[in-house]
Amino acid sequence: MKKLSLLIFALMVGLNLSAQQVTLDYYLPDGISYDPNIPKPVDIIGHEVGEWHVTHDKLVYYMYQLAEASDRITIENRGTTYEGRPILLLTVTSPKNHQNLENIRQQHIALSEGNSGLNTSDMPIVVYQGFSIHGNEPSGANAGLAYAYYLAAAQGPEIESVLNNTVILMDPSFNPDGLQRFAYWANVHKNQNLNPDNNEREYHEVWPGGRTNHYWFDLNRDWLPAQLPASRARIESFHKWLPNILTDHHEMGTNSTFFFQPGEPTRVHPLTPKITQELTAEIGTYHAKALDKIGSLYFSEENYDDYYYGKGSTFPDVNGSIGILFEQASSRGHIQESDNGLLTFPFTIRNQFTTALSTIEAAQNMRTKLLDFQQKFYADMRSETAKNKTKAIVFGDSKDASKTWHLAEILNRHKIKFHELASDATIGGKAYKKGFSYVVPMDQKNPRLIKAMFEKRTTFADSLFYDISAWTFPLAFNVDYTELSSLSNAGPEVVNFQRPTGGVNQKSNYAYVFEWHEYYTPKVLNAILEKGLRAKTAKTPFTLEGIRYDYGSIMVPVQNQDLDPNDMYTFLNDLAQETGVTIHGVSTGVAEGIDLGSGDFEPIKKQKVAILVGDGTRSYDAGEIWHLFDTRYDIKITKIDTQYFNSVDLDSYTDLILPGTGYGGGVMLDKRGADKIKEWVKNGGTVIGYRTTANWFKSNEFMNLTMRKDTLVAKNIAFDQKEDFQGAQVTGGAIFEAKLDRSHPINYGYKNDNLALFRNTNIYLEPEKDSYDNPIQYTNDPLLSGYISEENAKLIKNSVPFKAQRLGKGRVILFTDNTNFRAFWYGTNKLLMNAIFFGQMM
Numbered sequence: 001m002k003k004l005s006l007l008i009f010a011l012m013v014g015l016n017l018s019a020q021q022v023t024l025d026y027y028l029p030d031g032i033s034y035d036p037n038i039p040k041p042v043d044i045i046g047h048e049v050g051e052w053h054v055t056h057d058k059l060v061y062y063m064y065q066l067a068e069a070s071d072r073i074t075i076e077n078r079g080t081t082y083e084g085r086p087i088l089l090l091t092v093t094s095p096k097n098h099q100n101l102e103n104i105r106q107q108h109i110a111l112s113e114g115n116s117g118l119n120t121s122d123m124p125i126v127v128y129q130g131f132s133i134h135g136n137e138p139s140g141a142n143a144g145l146a147y148a149y150y151l152a153a154a155q156g157p158e159i160e161s162v163l164n165n166t167v168i169l170m171d172p173s174f175n176p177d178g179l180q181r182f183a184y185w186a187n188v189h190k191n192q193n194l195n196p197d198n199n200e201r202e203y204h205e206v207w208p209g210g211r212t213n214h215y216w217f218d219l220n221r222d223w224l225p226a227q228l229p230a231s232r233a234r235i236e237s238f239h240k241w242l243p244n245i246l247t248d249h250h251e252m253g254t255n256s257t258f259f260f261q262p263g264e265p266t267r268v269h270p271l272t273p274k275i276t277q278e279l280t281a282e283i284g285t286y287h288a289k290a291l292d293k294i295g296s297l298y299f300s301e302e303n304y305d306d307y308y309y310g311k312g313s314t315f316p317d318v319n320g321s322i323g324i325l326f327e328q329a330s331s332r333g334h335i336q337e338s339d340n341g342l343l344t345f346p347f348t349i350r351n352q353f354t355t356a357l358s359t360i361e362a363a364q365n366m367r368t369k370l371l372d373f374q375q376k377f378y379a380d381m382r383s384e385t386a387k388n389k390t391k392a393i394v395f396g397d398s399k400d401a402s403k404t405w406h407l408a409e410i411l412n413r414h415k416i417k418f419h420e421l422a423s424d425a426t427i428g429g430k431a432y433k434k435g436f437s438y439v440v441p442m443d444q445k446n447p448r449l450i451k452a453m454f455e456k457r458t459t460f461a462d463s464l465f466y467d468i469s470a471w472t473f474p475l476a477f478n479v480d481y482t483e484l485s486s487l488s489n490a491g492p493e494v495v496n497f498q499r500p501t502g503g504v505n506q507k508s509n510y511a512y513v514f515e516w517h518e519y520y521t522p523k524v525l526n527a528i529l530e531k532g533l534r535a536k537t538a539k540t541p542f543t544l545e546g547i548r549y550d551y552g553s554i555m556v557p558v559q560n561q562d563l564d565p566n567d568m569y570t571f572l573n574d575l576a577q578e579t580g581v582t583i584h585g586v587s588t589g590v591a592e593g594i595d596l597g598s599g600d601f602e603p604i605k606k607q608k609v610a611i612l613v614g615d616g617t618r619s620y621d622a623g624e625i626w627h628l629f630d631t632r633y634d635i636k637i638t639k640i641d642t643q644y645f646n647s648v649d650l651d652s653y654t655d656l657i658l659p660g661t662g663y664g665g666g667v668m669l670d671k672r673g674a675d676k677i678k679e680w681v682k683n684g685g686t687v688i689g690y691r692t693t694a695n696w697f698k699s700n701e702f703m704n705l706t707m708r709k710d711t712l713v714a715k716n717i718a719f720d721q722k723e724d725f726q727g728a729q730v731t732g733g734a735i736f737e738a739k740l741d742r743s744h745p746i747n748y749g750y751k752n753d754n755l756a757l758f759r760n761t762n763i764y765l766e767p768e769k770d771s772y773d774n775p776i777q778y779t780n781d782p783l784l785s786g787y788i789s790e791e792n793a794k795l796i797k798n799s800v801p802f803k804a805q806r807l808g809k810g811r812v813i814l815f816t817d818n819t820n821f822r823a824f825w826y827g828t829n830k831l832l833m834n835a836i837f838f839g840q841m842m
Contacts, residue, residue, distance in 0.1 A: 033155045035152075046063045049145045080211065092169075101167070104167060129170050130246070132174060134175065162361075169243060175219050177213050182210025208613075213227075228823070242374070245321065245324065249326045252328070255329065258301055262281045263278040265277065266462045279322055279370065280316050286361050307465055317497075331348050381448055386692035392441045397517075423489075434575030439491075472735055502580040506586075510586055520831070552834075696705070735759070740752070782796055804835075
């Protein structure tokens with residue numbers, strides 16, 4: 001009883017302290033005067049930093065007011081998010097440097113371009129500081145309020161020296177949409193009497209949470225693919241300046257302390273120079289000193305790694321910069337109980353603010369060392385390239401110009417040069433077509449970045465990965481690629497980068513036909529069906545008027561349609577030009593193989609698609625599917641929440657997608673919901689499940705599945721090695737080869753007999769007895785790139801990642817893995833589209 005009374009007393013003292021008004025002085029360093037003409041955050045946003053969670057609109061307003069009041073700051077809007085919020089960048093330096101900023105930038109970029117005569121002793125260093133890429137990790141963006149004020153208002157020789165010797169690129173919110181969503185949640189649940197109880201609703205935001213952007217993407221995995229608006233803005237800024245240091249302010253579990261890199265020493269990508277980690281560790285000594293001063297606990301060489309180059313703290317490492325991850329224990333609201341005492345929101349902000357300051361202190365003191373390192377980084381790469389036997393890489397898809405273009409688009413965003421293919425050629429046994437292929441020379445500014453995108457790697461120093469272990473871009477895009485020993489096949493460099501063009505080759509009064517290979521054919525087909533036109537798909541290849549058409553080719557007859565021939569031609573031509581798809585007008589139905597009136601042309605129905613979202617489902621996977629339908633293919637998709645699913649009438653829907661269970665394998669729907677779907681499928685619907693839906697399908701008797709399970713038992717493994725032992729069995733993200741039966745509708749639109757699949761589960765399904773029921777099957781040695789344990793490598797051999805079974809009049813379709821991974825796995829997007837449009841044929 002006495003212990004309980006002491007605990008209550010301690011909590012009451014903590015609550016009283018936390019309830020006291022925290023002012024800006026709590027964050028700012030002592031002994032510094034501030035310009036009274038610079039507005040404080042409270043003057044503009046109406047509350048002290050940390051009193052409330054700043055909303056993005058208030059954050060933007062304050063930054064504009066600072067830029068207007070200070071000659072140290074300029075501000076630019078680099079675009080808008082999906083929800084229309086500005087993507088800001090502040091450039092902070094001395095007024096004198098601002099007057100010469102473009103010359104400073106050009107001189108800085110010259111470090112990477114082989115100019116050995118540059119003198120770094122009087123060059124400013126460039127530091128890019130970004131905050132809260134995960135919206136529900138808000139201490140970073142809120143610290144940015146105080147930090148921006150400090151940069152604008154602090155006075156004295158110390159700040160003057162920093163600004164004279166540093167160009168600071170400050171991104172006050174890497175994720176505007178997520179920050180706004182979380183600030184709303186935290187603020188509407190705030191109590192006048194702050195409540196640290198972990199069970200308080202304030203600390204349990206509803207699905208999908210504020211971590212992600214509008215389409216529920218983790219923006220901190222998109223630095224390399226650069227598929228999303230905020231990512232593209234920051235990538236453009238990064239390459240425009242090539243900063244020497246890039247910092248990324250995050251949060252972690254409430255019971256943690258504070259983390260800064262270098263992180264796990266054995267989990268660093270081999271393309272990252274060893275000196276990068278050494279410099280990161282040296283910068284870390286400044287963070288340690290600053291946190292010691294304010295009494296904050298921290299750790300540095302545990303948990304977090306530097307492997308996947310798609311993360312903000314790792315991407316700089318392959319570009320001659322130093323990337324630094326900060327992770328602060330999260331209050332998730334305004335105050336929470338933790339293993340380290342009461343954790344207040346202002347305390348989390350202060351740690352982020354403190355390390356933002358220690359970053360620029362390190363930059364100031366290590367300025368010439370970091371500038372010299374960047375210069376040497378690029379000089380060393382030029383030497384490496386001269387010794388490398390591979391002089392170029394050619395990639396392309398002779399049937400799909402758009403998909404190839406989108407891979408080249410990523411290269412273009414990263415300032416990687418590439419050339420047209422000089423002429424059609426067969427290279428390394430693969431056919432490359434001019435206009436559908438590109439050649440990437442290795443002799444250019446950053447061949448190491450090219451390697452990071454194109455390499456395949458299957459051996460590793462460590463078996464644990466914080467994120468994925470493979471992301472080989474040509475495999476992700478399902479394009480052919482070959483390493484070249486010369487540039488003999490290269491045409492002119494692509495300077496004016498234009499999207500592929502399409503169109504209808506001629507008007508027809510009989511029919512229009514197009515192959516299903518191009519990436520945007522699902523967009524075309526959906527528009528045709530939405531227009532009320534009839535269309536059919538070919539179950540057999542055929543040749544017509546000198547052109548061979550593959551499995552899945554689409555035929556649209558002209559007669560007996562709702563549009564007259566002239567309007568139909570105009571509609572199809574406009575659609576083809578917009579999507580880059582080539583449509584052929586034909587004058588006869590007589591073909592080699594099947595004629596156009598054959599029964600092997602299957603009618604395609606207009607689809608109405610729904611997806612299950614909400615508690616129990618995985619938001620990342622659901623968001624990727626939503627994004628694919630909405631932004632790539634212009635297909636309407638209805639998001640139905642698990643909370644009200646049982647009251648929804650499914651009769652009007654043709655397809656229902658189950659994106660997989662959420663973290664921890666929660667239950668998507670109860671038995672009533674399962675029975676509801678089962679009855680709907682039996683009446684003709686198609687349900688499409690992903691990943692852990694396999695277990696749900698099996699337990700609710702939707703499918704007859706035989707799963708392969710490991711029998712691994714820990715032997716001679718000590719208790720303190722348990723986590724590493726179990727972690728080594730995780731397939732966190734690797735690439736595997738499957739063989740295809742291209743005659744099966746799930747594989748329509750694929751020209752090769754094999755396909756690279758991304759896998760991040762350990763769900764292994766036994767194949768069916770009949771070979772034609774295994775249209776996608778892993779090979780006997782399927783690992784193409786990435787890590788898999790020996791035990792799982794045995795289980796995946798000849799297993800199947802896809803199943804389609806009849807249930808009554810409908811179909812149950814299962815993918816064991818994500819075919820839409822992070823919006824850049826273009827190569828398998830069509831599998832889902834095939835399940836939608838051709839599911840009833842399976």
